[in-house]
Amino acid sequence: MSLVASQTEPQPNNESVDLGNMAEVSQIPRITISAFWESDQVRQTLETAASDRRMSKAHVGVQSGGIPAAAEFYSSAPTPNLIIVESGLQGDGLLAELNRLADVCDSSTNVVVIGHHNDIAMYRQLISCGVAEYLVAPVKMADVMKAVTDIFCDDAKGPLGKMIAFIGAKGGCGSSTICHNVAWAISSSFSNEVVLADLDLPYGTANINLDQDPAQGIAEAVFSPDRVDEILLDRLLAKCAEHLSLLAAPSSLERTYDFEENAFNHVLEIAQKGVPNVLVDLPHSWNGWTRQVLAAADEVIITAAPELANLRNAKNLVDTIGDIRPNDGKPRLILNQVGVPKRPEIGVSDFSAALDVEPIAVIPFEPALFGTASNNGQMISEANAKDPIAEAFVSIAQVITGRAELKAEKKSPLGFLKKFRRSKSE
Numbered sequence: 116m117s118l119v120a121s122q123t124e125p126q127p128n129n130e131s132v133d134l135g136n137m138a139e140v141s142q143i144p145r146i147t148i149s150a151f152w153e154s155d156q157v158r159q160t161l162e163t164a165a166s167d168r169r170m171s172k173a174h175v176g177v178q179s180g181g182i183p184a185a186a187e188f189y190s191s192a193p194t195p196n197l198i199i200v201e202s203g204l205q206g207d208g209l210l211a212e213l214n215r216l217a218d219v220c221d222s223s224t225n226v227v228v229i230g231h232h233n234d235i236a237m238y239r240q241l242i243s244c245g246v247a248e249y250l251v252a253p254v255k256m257a258d259v260m261k262a263v264t265d266i267f268c269d270d271a272k273g274p275l276g277k278m279i280a281f282i283g284a285k286g287g288c289g290s291s292t293i294c295h296n297v298a299w300a301i302s303s304s305f306s307n308e309v310v311l312a313d314l315d316l317p318y319g320t321a322n323i324n325l326d327q328d329p330a331q332g333i334a335e336a337v338f339s340p341d342r343v344d345e346i347l348l349d350r351l352l353a354k355c356a357e358h359l360s361l362l363a364a365p366s367s368l369e370r371t372y373d374f375e376e377n378a379f380n381h382v383l384e385i386a387q388k389g390v391p392n393v394l395v396d397l398p399h400s401w402n403g404w405t406r407q408v409l410a411a412a413d414e415v416i417i418t419a420a421p422e423l424a425n426l427r428n429a430k431n432l433v434d435t436i437g438d439i440r441p442n443d444g445k446p447r448l449i450l451n452q453v454g455v456p457k458r459p460e461i462g463v464s465d466f467s468a469a470l471d472v473e474p475i476a477v478i479p480f481e482p483a484l485f486g487t488a489s490n491n492g493q494m495i496s497e498a499n500a501k502d503p504i505a506e507a508f509v510s511i512a513q514v515i516t517g518r519a520e521l522k523a524e525k526k527s528p529l530g531f532l533k534k535f536r537r538s539k540s541e
Protein backbone atom coordinates (compact mmCIF):
# COMPACT_ATOMS: atom_id res chain seq x y z
CA MET A 116 0.00 0.00 0.00
CA SER A 117 1.24 3.47 -0.79
CA LEU A 118 2.08 5.40 2.33
CA VAL A 119 0.82 8.65 0.87
CA ALA A 120 -2.85 9.03 0.13
CA SER A 121 -3.56 7.83 -3.38
CA GLN A 122 -3.42 10.62 -5.85
CA THR A 123 -6.12 11.55 -8.29
CA GLU A 124 -4.73 12.89 -11.54
CA PRO A 125 -4.30 16.66 -11.16
CA GLN A 126 -6.68 18.43 -13.51
CA PRO A 127 -5.37 20.99 -15.97
CA ASN A 128 -5.91 24.58 -14.95
CA ASN A 129 -9.57 24.81 -14.25
CA GLU A 130 -11.30 27.95 -15.42
CA SER A 131 -13.88 27.74 -12.66
CA VAL A 132 -11.20 27.91 -9.97
CA ASP A 133 -10.49 31.34 -8.51
CA LEU A 134 -6.69 31.52 -8.48
CA GLY A 135 -6.51 34.63 -6.30
CA ASN A 136 -3.38 36.71 -5.79
CA MET A 137 -0.31 34.53 -6.26
CA ALA A 138 2.19 37.30 -5.39
CA GLU A 139 3.01 35.88 -1.95
CA VAL A 140 3.27 32.27 -3.03
CA SER A 141 6.76 30.74 -3.20
CA GLN A 142 8.13 27.62 -4.84
CA ILE A 143 7.05 24.86 -2.46
CA PRO A 144 9.92 22.62 -1.28
CA ARG A 145 10.13 18.83 -1.51
CA ILE A 146 7.41 17.99 0.98
CA THR A 147 4.60 15.48 1.01
CA ILE A 148 1.05 16.83 1.15
CA SER A 149 -2.23 14.92 1.41
CA ALA A 150 -5.52 16.71 0.99
CA PHE A 151 -8.97 15.32 1.85
CA TRP A 152 -11.90 17.29 0.42
CA GLU A 153 -15.64 17.20 1.02
CA SER A 154 -17.00 19.70 -1.51
CA ASP A 155 -16.48 20.00 -5.25
CA GLN A 156 -15.24 23.59 -5.01
CA VAL A 157 -12.45 22.62 -2.62
CA ARG A 158 -11.58 19.54 -4.69
CA GLN A 159 -11.16 21.66 -7.82
CA THR A 160 -9.06 24.22 -5.99
CA LEU A 161 -6.81 21.56 -4.44
CA GLU A 162 -6.36 19.75 -7.75
CA THR A 163 -5.50 22.99 -9.51
CA ALA A 164 -2.99 23.83 -6.77
CA ALA A 165 -1.47 20.34 -7.04
CA SER A 166 -0.78 20.89 -10.73
CA ASP A 167 0.66 24.40 -10.31
CA ARG A 168 4.31 24.76 -11.30
CA ARG A 169 5.21 26.00 -7.81
CA MET A 170 4.14 22.60 -6.47
CA SER A 171 6.28 20.64 -8.93
CA LYS A 172 8.77 19.49 -6.30
CA ALA A 173 6.14 18.51 -3.75
CA HIS A 174 4.34 15.16 -3.71
CA VAL A 175 0.64 15.98 -3.50
CA GLY A 176 -2.24 13.53 -3.09
CA VAL A 177 -5.85 14.72 -3.31
CA GLN A 178 -8.76 12.53 -2.29
CA SER A 179 -12.29 12.67 -0.94
CA GLY A 180 -13.65 12.06 2.53
CA GLY A 181 -12.57 14.99 4.73
CA ILE A 182 -11.23 14.39 8.23
CA PRO A 183 -12.74 10.89 8.74
CA ALA A 184 -11.00 9.61 5.58
CA ALA A 185 -7.71 11.17 6.69
CA ALA A 186 -7.95 9.66 10.18
CA GLU A 187 -8.84 6.27 8.70
CA PHE A 188 -6.05 6.36 6.11
CA TYR A 189 -3.35 7.39 8.56
CA SER A 190 -4.35 4.91 11.22
CA SER A 191 -2.13 2.50 9.31
CA ALA A 192 0.34 4.75 7.50
CA PRO A 193 2.94 7.35 8.49
CA THR A 194 1.64 10.89 8.08
CA PRO A 195 3.03 13.32 5.47
CA ASN A 196 4.50 16.76 6.17
CA LEU A 197 1.12 18.41 5.64
CA ILE A 198 -2.48 17.21 5.77
CA ILE A 199 -5.15 19.54 4.40
CA VAL A 200 -8.67 18.59 5.50
CA GLU A 201 -12.00 20.08 4.60
CA SER A 202 -14.83 19.93 7.12
CA GLY A 203 -18.36 21.29 7.24
CA LEU A 204 -18.40 20.91 11.03
CA GLN A 205 -17.76 23.53 13.66
CA GLY A 206 -17.30 23.75 17.43
CA ASP A 207 -17.05 20.53 19.43
CA GLY A 208 -17.96 18.39 16.42
CA LEU A 209 -14.96 19.71 14.49
CA LEU A 210 -12.65 19.39 17.50
CA ALA A 211 -13.75 15.80 18.07
CA GLU A 212 -12.91 14.85 14.48
CA LEU A 213 -9.59 16.68 14.61
CA ASN A 214 -8.82 14.87 17.84
CA ARG A 215 -9.23 11.55 16.03
CA LEU A 216 -6.87 12.77 13.35
CA ALA A 217 -4.39 14.01 15.97
CA ASP A 218 -4.38 10.51 17.45
CA VAL A 219 -2.81 9.12 14.28
CA CYS A 220 -0.57 12.08 13.38
CA ASP A 221 3.19 12.14 13.71
CA SER A 222 4.33 15.08 15.80
CA SER A 223 6.02 16.76 12.85
CA THR A 224 2.90 16.75 10.63
CA ASN A 225 1.16 20.08 10.03
CA VAL A 226 -2.60 20.29 9.60
CA VAL A 227 -4.52 22.93 7.64
CA VAL A 228 -8.30 22.96 7.98
CA ILE A 229 -10.65 24.28 5.30
CA GLY A 230 -13.94 25.01 7.04
CA HIS A 231 -17.28 26.46 6.08
CA HIS A 232 -17.83 28.75 9.07
CA ASN A 233 -16.28 32.19 9.29
CA ASP A 234 -16.00 32.18 13.07
CA ILE A 235 -13.09 34.09 14.61
CA ALA A 236 -13.42 32.39 18.03
CA MET A 237 -13.19 28.97 16.39
CA TYR A 238 -10.25 30.16 14.29
CA ARG A 239 -8.39 31.23 17.43
CA GLN A 240 -9.20 27.99 19.23
CA LEU A 241 -7.97 25.85 16.33
CA ILE A 242 -4.73 27.81 15.98
CA SER A 243 -4.09 27.59 19.72
CA CYS A 244 -4.72 23.84 19.51
CA GLY A 245 -1.95 23.39 16.97
CA VAL A 246 -3.77 23.64 13.63
CA ALA A 247 -1.39 25.49 11.31
CA GLU A 248 -4.10 27.44 9.44
CA TYR A 249 -7.89 27.62 9.14
CA LEU A 250 -9.21 28.76 5.78
CA VAL A 251 -12.86 29.42 5.01
CA ALA A 252 -14.44 27.93 1.89
CA PRO A 253 -14.88 28.83 -0.90
CA VAL A 254 -11.08 29.01 -1.00
CA LYS A 255 -8.90 30.56 -3.68
CA MET A 256 -5.94 28.60 -4.93
CA ALA A 257 -3.55 31.33 -3.78
CA ASP A 258 -4.93 31.11 -0.21
CA VAL A 259 -4.18 27.40 -0.02
CA MET A 260 -0.70 27.86 -1.48
CA LYS A 261 0.01 30.88 0.71
CA ALA A 262 -0.82 28.74 3.76
CA VAL A 263 1.67 26.11 2.54
CA THR A 264 4.25 28.84 1.84
CA ASP A 265 3.82 30.30 5.34
CA ILE A 266 4.35 26.91 6.99
CA PHE A 267 7.29 25.64 4.94
CA CYS A 268 9.06 28.65 3.40
CA ASP A 269 9.28 31.06 6.34
CA ASP A 270 12.97 31.71 7.05
CA ALA A 271 12.05 33.16 10.43
CA LYS A 272 10.83 29.71 11.51
CA GLY A 273 14.26 28.22 10.73
CA PRO A 274 15.05 25.72 8.02
CA LEU A 275 12.46 23.20 6.89
CA GLY A 276 14.84 20.27 7.04
CA LYS A 277 16.36 18.41 9.94
CA MET A 278 20.08 17.73 9.48
CA ILE A 279 21.22 14.37 10.80
CA ALA A 280 24.98 13.70 10.75
CA PHE A 281 26.46 10.19 10.86
CA ILE A 282 30.05 9.60 11.97
CA GLY A 283 31.95 6.40 12.72
CA ALA A 284 33.99 5.92 15.89
CA LYS A 285 36.59 4.10 13.81
CA GLY A 286 37.23 3.52 10.12
CA GLY A 287 35.15 0.76 8.58
CA CYS A 288 32.71 0.36 11.50
CA GLY A 289 29.75 0.71 9.13
CA SER A 290 28.70 4.35 9.65
CA SER A 291 28.16 5.00 5.94
CA THR A 292 26.23 1.79 5.37
CA ILE A 293 23.93 2.68 8.25
CA CYS A 294 23.51 6.28 7.06
CA HIS A 295 22.52 5.14 3.55
CA ASN A 296 20.09 2.48 4.80
CA VAL A 297 18.45 4.91 7.23
CA ALA A 298 18.09 7.47 4.41
CA TRP A 299 16.42 4.74 2.37
CA ALA A 300 14.15 3.79 5.27
CA ILE A 301 12.94 7.37 5.82
CA SER A 302 12.23 7.83 2.13
CA SER A 303 10.62 4.45 1.43
CA SER A 304 8.84 3.66 4.71
CA PHE A 305 7.61 7.17 5.52
CA SER A 306 7.37 8.53 1.94
CA ASN A 307 9.30 11.50 3.24
CA GLU A 308 11.82 13.39 1.12
CA VAL A 309 15.49 12.88 1.91
CA VAL A 310 18.69 14.38 0.56
CA LEU A 311 21.70 12.21 1.36
CA ALA A 312 24.97 14.16 1.26
CA ASP A 313 28.13 12.05 0.99
CA LEU A 314 30.90 14.20 2.49
CA ASP A 315 33.60 11.55 2.14
CA LEU A 316 34.82 13.13 -1.09
CA PRO A 317 37.79 10.86 -1.92
CA TYR A 318 36.30 7.52 -0.82
CA GLY A 319 32.52 7.94 -0.48
CA THR A 320 30.43 4.82 -1.10
CA ALA A 321 26.88 6.19 -1.31
CA ASN A 322 27.14 6.11 -5.12
CA ILE A 323 28.09 2.40 -5.05
CA ASN A 324 25.57 1.43 -2.39
CA LEU A 325 22.74 3.23 -4.20
CA ASP A 326 23.87 2.12 -7.64
CA GLN A 327 24.36 5.65 -8.98
CA ASP A 328 27.05 7.19 -11.14
CA PRO A 329 26.22 10.88 -11.34
CA ALA A 330 28.57 13.17 -13.24
CA GLN A 331 28.26 15.91 -10.63
CA GLY A 332 27.63 16.14 -6.92
CA ILE A 333 28.88 17.67 -3.70
CA ALA A 334 32.29 18.62 -5.17
CA GLU A 335 30.74 21.12 -7.63
CA ALA A 336 28.90 22.74 -4.73
CA VAL A 337 31.79 22.93 -2.35
CA PHE A 338 34.37 24.15 -4.84
CA SER A 339 32.17 27.00 -6.10
CA PRO A 340 30.20 28.05 -3.03
CA ASP A 341 29.24 31.43 -4.54
CA ARG A 342 27.26 29.70 -7.28
CA VAL A 343 25.30 27.44 -4.94
CA ASP A 344 21.60 28.17 -4.80
CA GLU A 345 18.50 26.00 -4.89
CA ILE A 346 18.58 25.75 -8.69
CA LEU A 347 22.19 24.57 -8.83
CA LEU A 348 21.59 22.17 -5.95
CA ASP A 349 18.67 20.63 -7.82
CA ARG A 350 20.98 20.00 -10.77
CA LEU A 351 23.59 18.34 -8.57
CA LEU A 352 21.18 15.91 -6.94
CA ALA A 353 20.98 12.39 -8.33
CA LYS A 354 17.53 10.87 -7.90
CA CYS A 355 17.86 7.39 -6.37
CA ALA A 356 14.24 6.62 -5.55
CA GLU A 357 10.89 8.39 -5.48
CA HIS A 358 11.74 10.29 -2.28
CA LEU A 359 15.54 9.97 -2.09
CA SER A 360 18.15 12.17 -3.78
CA LEU A 361 21.91 11.89 -3.48
CA LEU A 362 24.54 14.59 -3.37
CA ALA A 363 27.28 12.21 -4.39
CA ALA A 364 30.97 12.31 -3.61
CA PRO A 365 33.36 12.21 -6.57
CA SER A 366 35.06 9.18 -4.96
CA SER A 367 38.23 9.96 -6.85
CA LEU A 368 41.80 10.96 -5.98
CA GLU A 369 42.31 13.27 -8.96
CA ARG A 370 42.58 16.19 -6.62
CA THR A 371 43.11 16.68 -2.91
CA TYR A 372 40.39 17.82 -0.58
CA ASP A 373 41.44 20.44 1.93
CA PHE A 374 38.50 22.47 3.12
CA GLU A 375 37.96 25.59 5.15
CA GLU A 376 36.05 25.16 8.37
CA ASN A 377 32.78 26.50 6.94
CA ALA A 378 33.10 24.94 3.50
CA PHE A 379 29.94 22.81 3.74
CA ASN A 380 27.73 25.18 5.72
CA HIS A 381 26.17 26.98 2.78
CA VAL A 382 25.30 23.94 0.66
CA LEU A 383 23.84 22.12 3.67
CA GLU A 384 21.78 25.19 4.60
CA ILE A 385 20.37 25.35 1.07
CA ALA A 386 19.59 21.63 1.20
CA GLN A 387 17.79 22.11 4.51
CA LYS A 388 15.54 24.74 2.97
CA GLY A 389 14.39 22.32 0.30
CA VAL A 390 13.70 19.00 2.04
CA PRO A 391 12.50 17.79 5.44
CA ASN A 392 15.47 15.45 5.96
CA VAL A 393 19.15 16.05 5.14
CA LEU A 394 21.30 13.05 6.06
CA VAL A 395 25.04 13.68 6.12
CA ASP A 396 27.55 10.86 5.79
CA LEU A 397 30.77 12.13 7.40
CA PRO A 398 34.12 10.42 6.91
CA HIS A 399 35.99 9.06 9.90
CA SER A 400 38.24 12.09 10.27
CA TRP A 401 38.56 15.03 12.63
CA ASN A 402 39.16 18.51 11.28
CA GLY A 403 37.63 21.96 11.27
CA TRP A 404 34.86 21.24 8.79
CA THR A 405 33.75 17.89 10.28
CA ARG A 406 33.56 19.60 13.67
CA GLN A 407 31.55 22.42 12.09
CA VAL A 408 29.07 20.05 10.43
CA LEU A 409 28.63 18.19 13.73
CA ALA A 410 27.98 21.50 15.47
CA ALA A 411 25.34 22.50 12.91
CA ALA A 412 23.49 19.17 12.82
CA ASP A 413 20.17 18.65 14.59
CA GLU A 414 21.09 15.07 15.47
CA VAL A 415 24.43 13.25 15.56
CA ILE A 416 24.60 9.48 15.19
CA ILE A 417 27.82 7.74 16.24
CA THR A 418 28.32 4.23 14.93
CA ALA A 419 30.78 2.01 16.77
CA ALA A 420 31.84 -1.63 16.78
CA PRO A 421 32.11 -3.32 20.19
CA GLU A 422 35.86 -3.27 20.71
CA LEU A 423 38.33 -1.15 22.64
CA ALA A 424 39.55 1.40 20.09
CA ASN A 425 35.94 2.05 19.03
CA LEU A 426 34.98 2.54 22.66
CA ARG A 427 37.85 4.95 23.33
CA ASN A 428 37.03 6.98 20.20
CA ALA A 429 33.27 6.89 20.80
CA LYS A 430 33.85 8.21 24.33
CA ASN A 431 35.99 11.06 22.95
CA LEU A 432 33.31 11.83 20.34
CA VAL A 433 30.47 11.81 22.89
CA ASP A 434 32.42 14.11 25.23
CA THR A 435 33.62 16.50 22.53
CA ILE A 436 30.28 16.69 20.76
CA GLY A 437 28.70 17.34 24.16
CA ASP A 438 31.11 20.28 24.62
CA ILE A 439 30.34 21.66 21.14
CA ARG A 440 26.58 21.32 21.67
CA PRO A 441 26.03 21.92 25.39
CA ASN A 442 22.34 22.73 24.97
CA ASP A 443 21.41 19.70 22.87
CA GLY A 444 20.79 16.08 23.71
CA LYS A 445 23.64 13.61 23.63
CA PRO A 446 24.59 12.04 20.33
CA ARG A 447 22.81 8.80 19.46
CA LEU A 448 24.77 5.56 19.51
CA ILE A 449 24.47 2.57 17.17
CA LEU A 450 26.49 -0.54 17.92
CA ASN A 451 27.28 -2.33 14.69
CA GLN A 452 29.07 -5.48 13.57
CA VAL A 453 28.26 -7.14 16.86
CA GLY A 454 29.14 -10.83 17.12
CA VAL A 455 32.13 -11.21 14.79
CA PRO A 456 33.07 -14.90 15.20
CA LYS A 457 35.97 -15.48 17.58
CA ARG A 458 36.45 -11.75 18.21
CA PRO A 459 36.59 -10.85 21.90
CA GLU A 460 33.99 -8.09 22.24
CA ILE A 461 32.92 -5.58 24.83
CA GLY A 462 29.35 -6.34 25.93
CA VAL A 463 26.58 -3.96 24.90
CA SER A 464 25.77 -2.97 28.48
CA ASP A 465 29.44 -2.32 29.36
CA PHE A 466 29.90 -0.30 26.18
CA SER A 467 26.84 1.87 26.80
CA ALA A 468 27.65 2.24 30.52
CA ALA A 469 31.12 3.56 29.68
CA LEU A 470 29.57 6.21 27.41
CA ASP A 471 26.46 6.77 29.48
CA VAL A 472 24.47 6.50 26.24
CA GLU A 473 21.97 3.72 25.44
CA PRO A 474 22.31 2.47 21.86
CA ILE A 475 19.28 3.13 19.66
CA ALA A 476 20.13 -0.07 17.78
CA VAL A 477 22.44 -3.05 18.04
CA ILE A 478 23.13 -4.51 14.62
CA PRO A 479 24.72 -7.95 14.28
CA PHE A 480 27.70 -8.78 12.09
CA GLU A 481 26.13 -10.28 8.96
CA PRO A 482 28.79 -10.36 6.26
CA ALA A 483 26.74 -12.36 3.75
CA LEU A 484 23.78 -9.98 3.87
CA PHE A 485 25.82 -6.75 3.89
CA GLY A 486 28.32 -8.08 1.33
CA THR A 487 25.60 -9.16 -1.10
CA ALA A 488 23.73 -5.87 -0.76
CA SER A 489 26.84 -3.80 -1.30
CA ASN A 490 28.10 -5.85 -4.26
CA ASN A 491 24.69 -5.49 -5.92
CA GLY A 492 24.34 -1.76 -5.23
CA GLN A 493 21.32 -2.49 -3.03
CA MET A 494 20.02 -1.44 0.32
CA ILE A 495 19.52 -4.14 2.96
CA SER A 496 15.72 -3.98 2.58
CA GLU A 497 16.10 -4.53 -1.18
CA ALA A 498 18.39 -7.51 -0.58
CA ASN A 499 16.07 -8.99 2.06
CA ALA A 500 13.07 -6.93 3.20
CA LYS A 501 12.12 -9.49 5.85
CA ASP A 502 15.50 -9.50 7.60
CA PRO A 503 15.27 -8.00 11.12
CA ILE A 504 18.18 -5.72 10.17
CA ALA A 505 15.94 -4.06 7.55
CA GLU A 506 13.37 -3.50 10.31
CA ALA A 507 16.11 -2.12 12.57
CA PHE A 508 16.83 0.59 9.98
CA VAL A 509 13.15 1.58 9.99
CA SER A 510 13.22 1.77 13.80
CA ILE A 511 16.34 3.95 13.73
CA ALA A 512 14.63 6.17 11.15
CA GLN A 513 11.60 6.47 13.43
CA VAL A 514 13.71 7.51 16.42
CA ILE A 515 15.90 10.05 14.67
CA THR A 516 13.04 11.71 12.80
CA GLY A 517 11.01 11.97 16.00
CA ARG A 518 8.34 9.46 14.93
CA ALA A 519 9.10 7.18 17.86
CA GLU A 520 11.05 7.32 21.05
CA LEU A 521 13.32 4.89 22.75
CA LYS A 522 11.48 2.89 25.40
CA ALA A 523 13.88 4.23 28.03
CA GLU A 524 13.22 7.84 27.05
CA LYS A 525 10.54 9.81 28.78
CA LYS A 526 7.59 9.90 26.46
CA SER A 527 6.84 13.44 25.36
CA PRO A 528 3.34 13.84 23.93
CA LEU A 529 2.99 14.62 20.24
CA GLY A 530 2.65 18.34 19.59
CA PHE A 531 -0.62 18.31 17.65
CA LEU A 532 -2.17 15.57 19.82
CA LYS A 533 -1.02 17.11 23.08
CA LYS A 534 -2.62 20.40 22.24
CA PHE A 535 -5.95 18.81 21.42
CA ARG A 536 -5.85 16.66 24.52
CA ARG A 537 -5.18 19.74 26.60
CA SER A 538 -7.94 21.72 24.95
CA LYS A 539 -10.40 18.87 25.54
CA SER A 540 -9.65 18.63 29.22
CA GLU A 541 -9.70 22.40 29.77
Ligand SMILES: Nc1ncnc2c1ncn2[C@@H]1O[C@H](COP(=O)(O)OP(=O)(O)OP(=O)(O)O)[C@@H](O)[C@H]1O
Binds near residue numbers: 286480481
Ligand atom coordinates in the same frame (compact mmCIF):
# COMPACT_ATOMS: atom_id res chain seq x y z
N1 LIG B 1 26.62 -5.22 10.44
C1 LIG B 1 27.47 -5.50 9.47
N2 LIG B 1 27.83 -6.78 9.21
C2 LIG B 1 28.70 -7.08 8.25
N3 LIG B 1 29.29 -6.17 7.47
C3 LIG B 1 29.00 -4.87 7.67
C4 LIG B 1 28.07 -4.47 8.68
N4 LIG B 1 27.97 -3.13 8.65
C5 LIG B 1 28.78 -2.70 7.65
N5 LIG B 1 29.40 -3.75 7.08
C6 LIG B 1 30.39 -3.70 6.00
O1 LIG B 1 31.55 -3.07 6.52
C7 LIG B 1 32.23 -2.37 5.49
C8 LIG B 1 32.51 -0.96 5.94
O2 LIG B 1 31.28 -0.27 6.02
P1 LIG B 1 31.17 1.30 5.79
O3 LIG B 1 31.88 1.72 4.57
O4 LIG B 1 29.73 1.63 5.93
O5 LIG B 1 31.95 1.80 7.08
P2 LIG B 1 32.39 3.28 7.44
O6 LIG B 1 32.40 3.35 8.93
O7 LIG B 1 31.59 4.27 6.72
O8 LIG B 1 33.88 3.29 6.87
P3 LIG B 1 34.83 4.54 6.49
O9 LIG B 1 35.72 4.69 7.66
O10 LIG B 1 35.55 4.07 5.26
O11 LIG B 1 33.96 5.71 6.24
C9 LIG B 1 31.34 -2.46 4.26
O12 LIG B 1 31.85 -3.46 3.42
C10 LIG B 1 29.99 -2.85 4.82
O13 LIG B 1 29.24 -3.61 3.88
Ligand SMILES: [Mg+2]
Binds near residue numbers: 290315397398399
Ligand atom coordinates in the same frame (compact mmCIF):
# COMPACT_ATOMS: atom_id res chain seq x y z
MG1 LIG C 1 32.13 5.97 5.62
